[in-house]
Amino acid sequence: MTDKPWLKSYEPHVPEHLDYPATILPDVLRRVARDRAYRTAIIFKGARLTYGELDQAVDRLAAALQRLGVQPGDRVAVQLPNCPQYVISYYAILRLGGVVVPCNPIYQQHELVHQLTDSGAKIIITLSATYPLIKRIRSNTPLQHVIVAQIKTYFPPALRTAFTLFLERSKGHHTDIKDDADTYWFTDVLRNAPGRYQPAAVQPSDLAILMYTGGTTGVSKGAMLTHRNILANAFQCKVWLNAPEAQDIGLVQLPLFHAYGMTTGMNLAVVTANTMILVPDPRDIDDVLHTIMRFKPTLYPGVPAMYTAINNVPDIQKYNLKSVKLCISGAAGLPVDVQQRFQSLTGARLVEGYGLSEASPVVCANPLFGENRLGTVGLPWPDTEVKIVDADEGVQRVAPGEVGELCVRGPQVMRGYWNMPTETANALRPDPDDPASPPWLYTGDIAVMDADGYVRIVDRKKDLILGAGGYNIHPREIEDVLYAHPAVYEAAAIGVQVGDRDERVKVFVVLKPGHTATAEDLIAYCRDNLAPYKVPKFVEFRDSLPKTIIGKILRRPLREEELRKMHDV
Numbered sequence: 001m002t003d004k005p006w007l008k009s010y011e012p013h014v015p016e017h018l019d020y021p022a023t024i025l026p027d028v029l030r031r032v033a034r035d036r037a038y039r040t041a042i043i044f045k046g047a048r049l050t051y052g053e054l055d056q057a058v059d060r061l062a063a064a065l066q067r068l069g070v071q072p073g074d075r076v077a078v079q080l081p082n083c084p085q086y087v088i089s090y091y092a093i094l095r096l097g098g099v100v101v102p103c104n105p106i107y108q109q110h111e112l113v114h115q116l117t118d119s120g121a122k123i124i125i126t127l128s129a130t131y132p133l134i135k136r137i138r139s140n141t142p143l144q145h146v147i148v149a150q151i152k153t154y155f156p157p158a159l160r161t162a163f164t165l166f167l168e169r170s171k172g173h174h175t176d177i178k179d180d181a182d183t184y185w186f187t188d189v190l191r192n193a194p195g196r197y198q199p200a201a202v203q204p205s206d207l208a209i210l211m212y213t214g215g216t217t218g219v220s221k222g223a224m225l226t227h228r229n230i231l232a233n234a235f236q237c238k239v240w241l242n243a244p245e246a247q248d249i250g251l252v253q254l255p256l257f258h259a260y261g262m263t264t265g266m267n268l269a270v271v272t273a274n275t276m277i278l279v280p281d282p283r284d285i286d287d288v289l290h291t292i293m294r295f296k297p298t299l300y301p302g303v304p305a306m307y308t309a310i311n312n313v314p315d316i317q318k319y320n321l322k323s324v325k326l327c328i329s330g331a332a333g334l335p336v337d338v339q340q341r342f343q344s345l346t347g348a349r350l351v352e353g354y355g356l357s358e359a360s361p362v363v364c365a366n367p368l369f370g371e372n373r374l375g376t377v378g379l380p381w382p383d384t385e386v387k388i389v390d391a392d393e394g395v396q397r398v399a400p401g402e403v404g405e406l407c408v409r410g411p412q413v414m415r416g417y418w419n420m421p422t423e424t425a426n427a428l429r430p431d432p433d434d435p436a437s438p439p440w441l442y443t444g445d446i447a448v449m450d451a452d453g454y455v456r457i458v459d460r461k462k463d464l465i466l467g468a469g470g471y472n473i474h475p476r477e478i479e480d481v482l483y484a485h486p487a488v489y490e491a492a493a494i495g496v497q498v499g500d501r502d503e504r505v506k507v508f509v510v511l512k513p514g515h516t517a518t519a520e521d522l523i524a525y526c527r528d529n530l531a532p533y534k535v536p537k538f539v540e541f542r543d544s545l546p547k548t549i550i551g552k553i554l555r556r557p558l559r560e561e562e563l564r565k566m567h568d569v
Helices: 005-009 025-035 051-067 084-095 109-119 131-140 157-169 186-191 227-241 259-271 285-295 304-311 336-346 421-427 475-483 519-529 556-568
Strands: 040-044 047-050 075-079 099-102 123-127 145-149 183-185 207-213 221-226 249-252 275-278 326-329 349-355 362-365 385-389 403-409 440-449 455-460 488-497 503-511 538-541
Touching: 025 051, 025 084, 025 227, 025 259, 040 051, 040 084, 047 051, 051 084, 051 186, 075 084, 075 109, 084 099, 084 259, 084 275, 099 109, 109 131, 109 207, 109 221, 123 131, 131 145, 145 186, 183 186, 207 227, 207 259, 221 227, 227 259, 227 362, 249 259, 249 285, 259 275, 259 362, 285 304, 304 326, 304 336, 304 488, 336 349, 336 475, 385 440, 403 455, 421 440, 455 475, 475 488, 475 503, 475 519, 488 556, 519 538
Parallel strands: 040 275, 075 099, 075 123, 099 207, 123 145, 145 183, 249 275, 326 349, 503 538
Antiparallel strands: 040 047, 207 221, 349 362, 385 403, 403 440, 440 455, 488 503
16 A cells, blocks of 8 residues: 555445456447447447447448458558547558557648658548548558548438538539549448458457657657557546446547547547547537537547637637536646636536656546646556656656656556557566566656645656756646636746856746737736746747647747747847
């Protein structure tokens, strides 16, 4: 118990260990489709797909992919927004023993060529809107076949007709593939698929996903997630949320190509036989609000930027959001002010969690029904171990309340990085006290654990600001203070070099519509709430901040801008 203080803080329904089925997620889908064939699996723009229909489509695509030569271990890229074709593709590839390579639909040429070449993907399933890019780069990649999906395919009939008439025809968005070799429409692939596919002997230890990560902080790396990894994390999520079977409806605004959306949006729905409402554009807050009012989801996993956007919608009180009961925030620190405001608007329980792609991704979360400690990411999940070690050497455990690097191990932790043995060895390190036990994943996150096992993320190791006098300054602490200012909508803090070594804090701030504040106002506010060495020296106002597609604010582009300015002087 001394090494696992979090166990005493578990809710009564959460055990220390779980019994995971010795199977793979596509077989779980098969069981759900057999037992609850008419249960709605997907709601998409008002159209519905049952579990029986989903499983049949997965079988047909698996047969078609097998005819195109996909064998166990082959990588197949999926570059789609949240739509039924993504779910069908994901489970069909896994059912064959193939490896899913999720690709961001807004990736540009360089990013996509790297991911396709590094993974060795022989097939990509893409959207008609992104097909021109695939066509342009195809000769520079290992791709042998391209399958093109249309976003309108699973629309309700009236919406599909309107989309064809007013967007494709009137605005020239029609895509033509008829003269392109080894390129097929997704609908034709399903329609012309063989009647059956040859089942593959897929084992839980086999590779399932190459989840690319690190593109915002360096060379993108493929985290190797096994079937056991992704199944375990889905079942951990089910138990932690105490999710009832065939009762909940989840709003899936998080992109499915992201590990967070994959597990809490799609795989959780399958293992609980629940319904997922797919939102194709995570930035369309108006669509999100109307979707909540129309379909009344009960579960809404998201990121701080999503909840912040809802909090700041004009006349937000006119939207009925009361169906939402449980929300988990991840991918970035959740400011307390954002958390409290969202809860007051909806009546929902919003708790912060923590994860990373290398762990499928969820590691910790606050209890949904027990003590939610604001400012923390909660407790390690069942079968998940966490330790905090000294940030310099990474060997000695630090005492409760002391800051260090967060290390994790559990059934959801990756096998390693694809074709990167040095990076793998740096991230997965043997336990010095028990070399025969599973290795620890060194996350690169600076954290602190209290005596009850609650974890607080202080910052990314590489984002630390080296202040005057050698003090380490954590950007998140400054950002949290700024978020509490009534005029601040978003904020990001970085260090800018002012001497040979020391850095000073610079903050980038987006103000709320209709609010005003000067740099002097914000500096004075920080001076009242922070130690002198943490107070920003510089303030720059922006209309927006650089973000990932899921809304995670990126500090790296801001630092690069400042470096370019220094070199230009």
